[in-house]
Amino acid sequence: MPTFSGKKQVNLCLLLGLMLWLATARALDITVAAYSNGPAMQAFIDSLTVARPQDRVRFIATHELPSSAQMNHDSRLILIGPQLLDWRQRSVQGPPTIVLQVSRVQARKILDKREPPGIILLWSDPPLARQLNLIREALPHGQRIGVLYGNDSGFLVNELRQAASDHGLQINAQFWPNSNDTRPLHRVLDHSDVLFGLDDAQLYNSSTIKTLLLSSYGRRIPLIGPTAAFIRAGSLASTYSNQEDWLKSINQLLDRDPLSWPASIYPESFQIMRNLQVGRSLGISLGDKHALVNRLQHLEITP
Amino acid sequence: MPNHALRLASLVFGLSASSLAGAYELFLDNPPLPEVLTATRLHQAPAAVPGSISVIDRQLIQASGARELTELLRLVPGMLVIPEGSATNVNYHGGLGAGARRLQVLVDGRSVYRPALAQVDWVDIPVALEDIERIEVFRGPNTVSYGANALLGVINIITQKPSDSQGSRLSYTTGKRGIEDWYARQGFGWENGAMRVSLSGFDHDRFDLDRRGNDFPDSQRLSRFNLRANHELNSQHSFDWQLALKDGINQEPNYELITGDALFKNHATHEDAAIVAAQAPRTEIQARDYAASLRWNLDLSPHHSLSVLGAAQHWERLQEWRACFETGLSAPAYSCGLINKNSRETRYDLEIQDILSLSDNLRIISGAGYRHDAVDSETFFNGSRSKDIVRLFGQFEWYMNRHWLLQGGAMYEDDSMIGDSLSPRLALNYLFYPGHGLRVVYSEAVRSPDMFEEAADWQFYIRDLTPAIMGQTAMYYPARSKVSGGLAQERIISRELGYNGHFSSLGLHLDLRLFNEDITDLITHWPEIGNFSPGNDDRLSFKGWEAEGDWRLGLRDRLRLSYAYIEFEATHHYDSELTPRHSGSLSWLRDWSRGWNSGLTYLGANSLNTLRFERVDLHVAKRLQVGSTQTTLSGTWQQRLDDNHLGGRNTNYRQRHVFWLSAGLEI
Numbered sequence: 026m027p028t029f030s031g032k033k034q035v036n037l038c039l040l041l042g043l044m045l046w047l048a049t050a051r052a053l054d055i056t057v058a059a060y061s062n063g064p065a066m067q068a069f070i071d072s073l074t075v076a077r078p079q080d081r082v083r084f085i086a087t088h089e090l091p092s093s094a095q096m097n098h099d100s101r102l103i104l105i106g107p108q109l110l111d112w113r114q115r116s117v118q119g120p121p122t123i124v125l126q127v128s129r130v131q132a133r134k135i136l137d138k139r140e141p142p143g144i145i146l147l148w149s150d151p152p153l154a155r156q157l158n159l160i161r162e163a164l165p166h167g168q169r170i171g172v173l174y175g176n177d178s179g180f181l182v183n184e185l186r187q188a189a190s191d192h193g194l195q196i197n198a199q200f201w202p203n204s205n206d207t208r209p210l211h212r213v214l215d216h217s218d219v220l221f222g223l224d225d226a227q228l229y230n231s232s233t234i235k236t237l238l239l240s241s242y243g244r245r246i247p248l249i250g251p252t253a254a255f256i257r258a259g260s261l262a263s264t265y266s267n268q269e270d271w272l273k274s275i276n277q278l279l280d281r282d283p284l285s286w287p288a289s290i291y292p293e294s295f296q297i298m299r300n301l302q303v304g305r306s307l308g309i310s311l312g313d314k315h316a317l318v319n320r321l322q323h324l325e326i327t328p
Numbered sequence: 329m330p331n332h333a334l335r336l337a338s339l340v341f342g343l344s345a346s347s348l349a350g351a352y353e354l355f356l357d358n359p360p361l362p363e364v365l366t367a368t369r370l371h372q373a374p375a376a377v378p379g380s381i382s383v384i385d386r387q388l389i390q391a392s393g394a395r396e397l398t399e400l401l402r403l404v405p406g407m408l409v410i411p412e413g414s415a416t417n418v419n420y421h422g423g424l425g426a427g428a429r430r431l432q433v434l435v436d437g438r439s440v441y442r443p444a445l446a447q448v449d450w451v452d453i454p455v456a457l458e459d460i461e462r463i464e465v466f467r468g469p470n471t472v473s474y475g476a477n478a479l480l481g482v483i484n485i486i487t488q489k490p491s492d493s494q495g496s497r498l499s500y501t502t503g504k505r506g507i508e509d510w511y512a513r514q515g516f517g518w519e520n521g522a523m524r525v526s527l528s529g530f531d532h533d534r535f536d537l538d539r540r541g542n543d544f545p546d547s548q549r550l551s552r553f554n555l556r557a558n559h560e561l562n563s564q565h566s567f568d569w570q571l572a573l574k575d576g577i578n579q580e581p582n583y584e585l586i587t588g589d590a591l592f593k594n595h596a597t598h599e600d601a602a603i604v605a606a607q608a609p610r611t612e613i614q615a616r617d618y619a620a621s622l623r624w625n626l627d628l629s630p631h632h633s634l635s636v637l638g639a640a641q642h643w644e645r646l647q648e649w650r651a652c653f654e655t656g657l658s659a660p661a662y663s664c665g666l667i668n669k670n671s672r673e674t675r676y677d678l679e680i681q682d683i684l685s686l687s688d689n690l691r692i693i694s695g696a697g698y699r700h701d702a703v704d705s706e707t708f709f710n711g712s713r714s715k716d717i718v719r720l721f722g723q724f725e726w727y728m729n730r731h732w733l734l735q736g737g738a739m740y741e742d743d744s745m746i747g748d749s750l751s752p753r754l755a756l757n758y759l760f761y762p763g764h765g766l767r768v769v770y771s772e773a774v775r776s777p778d779m780f781e782e783a784a785d786w787q788f789y790i791r792d793l794t795p796a797i798m799g800q801t802a803m804y805y806p807a808r809s810k811v812s813g814g815l816a817q818e819r820i821i822s823r824e825l826g827y828n829g830h831f832s833s834l835g836l837h838l839d840l841r842l843f844n845e846d847i848t849d850l851i852t853h854w855p856e857i858g859n860f861s862p863g864n865d866d867r868l869s870f871k872g873w874e875a876e877g878d879w880r881l882g883l884r885d886r887l888r889l890s891y892a893y894i895e896f897e898a899t900h901h902y903d904s905e906l907t908p909r910h911s912g913s914l915s916w917l918r919d920w921s922r923g924w925n926s927g928l929t930y931l932g933a934n935s936l937n938t939l940r941f942e943r944v945d946l947h948v949a950k951r952l953q954v955g956s957t958q959t960t961l962s963g964t965w966q967q968r969l970d971d972n973h974l975g976g977r978n979t980n981y982r983q984r985h986v987f988w989l990s991a992g993l994e995i
Contacts, residue, residue: 166835168883195883205517208495208956215386216919218880231361232519235560238364240492243461244385259365302688303365308373308830310762 053080053279054097056120059105060087066105069268073103076272077279087112093119101279107131114141121283123147123275130177130225132289140288147274149252150224151264152291153181154188156250157221158324159264159297161192163311164219164247170194171217171246173201173209178225185221196221204233207240214244222251222260234258247307253298262299262311264321270294297321362563367685368633372725375765375828378735378755379470380841382876384463388888391917391927393947393964394457395501395509395530395988398450401483402931403913404465405841405874406892408906410937411535411975414546414580414613416450420467420480421845421870422896422907424852425937425975430775430818432470432478435485436556436570437679438621438639441477444673444703444713446778449643452615453485454552454574456528458499458511461488467841467874469773469822471751472739475697475719479775479820479847490515490522490558496995499960503988505981506533506547523557530576535979538581544979545610550576566625574617582611582649606664607651614646631685636678643673653790653805655797663797665790667805671705689727693737696720703779710785710810715745717776723753733757733765741774745782749774749817764829771822777815781851781862785810788857807858816864820847835880844871852900866900870907886917908933908941923951942969960992 055077059066062084074082087109093116096102102122104113110124114136121143128150160167170189174182182198189196197216199209204227214220220241222229229237229251238259241248248255253265266274274292297318299311311317374381382404394400398416401407408419417428429446432439433453440453466473466482474482494515501509508531515524529551538544555571621639628634652664681695702714723737735755742748753771760766788805797803825842849864872894879887891912898904911933918926927947934940949962968984 165833166880205519206494207491207517207522211492212958234361235364236491239369240489242365242369243489243492255361257363258361259363300365302367302370305376306365306370306373308375308763309832312762 054100055082057103128224145286146289167219169218171213172198175227220248224251256298266292363630366630368683380467382465405890414578424902425906430479432482443701444779454572469771471773472753476776490524499992501990507988521559526554536982539973545579568623572619578613608649611649616644618642639677641675665793667788674702676700691725694722746776767826769824774817809860837878839876841874884919888915908935910934939972958994962990
């Protein structure tokens with residue numbers, strides 16, 4: 026039987042627990058803003074609404090957004106795309122903001138090296154280390170890794186070198202400023218087993234992808250990345266995060282005190298997308314998709 | 329229910345209720361990208377190919393230091409390369425060394441096999457080694473894909489795409505034995521296309537001595553012009569067109585007319601005096617090749633594509649010399665005149681090919697072609713001859729499941745000079761582990777007799793006779809070969825068991841091939857004026873095995889091995905000499921870092937054309953990169969380990985070694 030002092034302690038704990046529960050369960054106003062509100066956006070809003078039943082989720086088109094300083098600072102803002110990052114970073118005042126659909130290169134162009142307070146970026150491009158792990162697992166002999174970089178993506182090469190050196194991989198990087206001049210592409214293919222795609226729209230876009238893929242495939246060199254969107258075009262494989270993975274990360278952030286938010290994160294959960302026809306043609310077996318994801322997750326825990 | 333558990337459940341249910349397709353659109357950031365590596369563009373994986381393919385890639389081409397295409401082919405298992413007169417002949421497995429007629433050779437899909445005289449003039453192919461992306465050698469019959477003449481195999485020379493060879497490149501090579509080559513290239517691109525123009529020169533003295541130790545005149549000097557352009561009209565249509573010109577002079581010792589008849593035998597002073605008194609000991613072949621081709625690619629959908637290839641080619645070989653003849657008359661007893669072996673051959677080729685991918689597991693390739701071959705040669709054909717060939721082909725590739733792949737097809741050809749033929753092939757690949765496959769292949773293939781074998785009317789017409797003989801300054805030399813024709817096609821039945829595997833963790837590619845090839849109705853001959861009557865009288869069969877390994881050891885080393893063990897049976901002794909029982913090569917390529925690279929290659933055959941052949945090649949290169957300018961300095965040393973002559977009439981060197989140095993600049 027508990028003593029009086031014991032009862033008091035229990036009550037105190039219950040009270041603290043209740044306060045904590047109230048704090049975490051407090052209803053939030055969540056505003057999602059994007060340039061357009063198509064079916065995909067609506068599906069995201071619906072899923073977010075279902076995932077946050079205690080919160081109020083609403084969509085605002087960009088042209089209806091008030092200035093961020095005028096918005097309720099206790100609310101949360103979810104912005105989609107680099108244009109809205111640019112809009113938000115112009116104001117120091119504003120609600121805690123989660124920015125989606127912005128790549129490392131896009132953010133660098135807008136923010137340079139700044140990390141504006143109150144904004145967290147959930148990178149849209151796959152993490153470099155994760156993509157490297159994919160190469161390690163799927164192409165164990167792909168030790169010479171070719172990388173093309175442009176005016177805006179040079180900073181990623183240093184990070185990639187750092188990540189690669191931990192695994193004894195060699196990075197052959199070539200600056201490719203002009204996509205009409207394919208010499209850097211061929212210099213990099215000359216000395217590579219695999220081409221690592223950086224998500225830089227100046228390099229990888231609908232105009233360049235044909236040359237990139239036909240040239241690399243002509244030499245039986247697979248392209249990894251830059252994102253899952255390139256798999257259908259002919260890239261061999263890429264890691265990516267789907268809506269479920271993103272919602273997990275968003276959910277966790279919304280549950281946390283915004284003051285504890287880091288400046289940027291990658292989603293912890295991810296999937297792998299593969300082009301099986303390209304793999305078959307190159308004689309590369311990518312094995313079971315789920316097993317591969319598990320191995321990569323294991324590598325992220327114990328590299 | 330705990331709050332987080334509630335949220336998780338909601339999340340899962342919410343997701344299941346949401347449109348995944350919509351979610352993908354948002355979170356995959358799906359820009360409108362074209363599907364590039366479509367089912368119609370993808371090639372079979374090595375383990376799934378219905379045969380063996382050796383690939384000589386750019387790294388190997390550069391590391392070998394080779395200056396000639398034929399030297400690269402020594403790296404292919406079972407490929408037998410020997411010089412013969414002014415030419416170099418390439419045979420697969422064997423046959424008559426001097427008459428390599430059973431391989432199809434293509435440059436970007438255009439056959440460079442001469443239509444009338446049935447040979448490939450390797451040195452005269454208008455392509456510079458520097459323009460080549462890779463060489464793919466299909467070992468084994470492949471008439472079903474490439475038509476008659478692909479009896480024993482196909483050598484596919486693939487040049488770099490214009491978009492892959494931009495900027496300027498200059499190089500110069502000089503070395504022993506009169507080696508002096510040069511190459512200049514300019515490539516440029518624009519939004520929807522690219523173009524490459526290259527000029528090159530090739531010059532060497534070749535062999536020093538014939539097998540008797542006499543001087544052997546066989547130097548080769550030539551220059552080439554190549555242009556290749558690509559235009560992407562839109563996402564569906566693209567054009568690729570090429571122009572190639574080659575002009576050069578090949579020296580040749582004069583073997584013609586060493587025996588023969590006096591011009592007026594009836595008046596001969598005595599029966600046996602009927603010989604050519606004197607002739608130029610060497611002649612020069614003025615060899616010009618012209619080629620133009622246009623390929624139109626139409627991507628109807630990611631699963632259906634169409635291509636049309638049109639090509640026109642012209643081969644001109646002009647060879648004229650002066651000879652003096654015993655007339656058999658009292659006056660003049662001798663007369664000298666000009667004789668020639670001139671020929672002009674022309675080919676027009678049109679092919680339409682359709683690739684249809686019915687599903688991820690079934691692809692059908694079909695098409696039709698028309699070819700017109702013509703020759704004009706007073707000496708060999710007493711005028712002009714031509715023939716037309718119509719062909720229809722179809723193949724399927726069917727992945728029955730992830731382990732079993734069945735491939736089959738047939739080619740029907742109708743040759744207006746020879747008749748029609750049907751060449752089928754059926755192959756079953758068992759892909760027992762990803763990247764590893766066993767195969768069983770049965771194929772039949774044909775070689776159509778060439779126009780010279782079928783319709784030769786070979787006689788020399790002597791012009792500019794001085795002094796005139798009975799008032800005539802021109803007349804026929806009496807010896808003549810006019811064949812009766814009616815030849816049938818050579819036929820091969822080939823059975824093959826093979827294994828191809830890629831050990832990805834080791835970086836090792838391995839291919840093994842066990843073969844049994846039986847050629848019937850074989851036409852074996854040594855063309856000689858006055859004594860030339862080819863027939864389908866012979867038979868030749870091969871059995872044995874081949875291995876090819878390509879092993880990348882770590883970041884810097886690559887080992888490449890090729891080996892062939894061949895047993896043969898031949899009914900004609902001409903076909904019995906070329907084939908070595910053991911032949912092969914071993915190459916070690918190394919990147920020493922700091923721009924240093926080397927290639928060390930051993931080539932050996934225990935009895936190539938009856939004699940042992942062994943050679944070691946060492947190539948060392950240093951690359952310097954300053955900004956966007958790359959300078960390459962390299963040296964190549966070839967050391968023969970034997971002292972044997974190589975060809976039937978040829979040939980040897982005064983020294984066992986040769987070297988050359990190159991300097992290149994790429995901007």
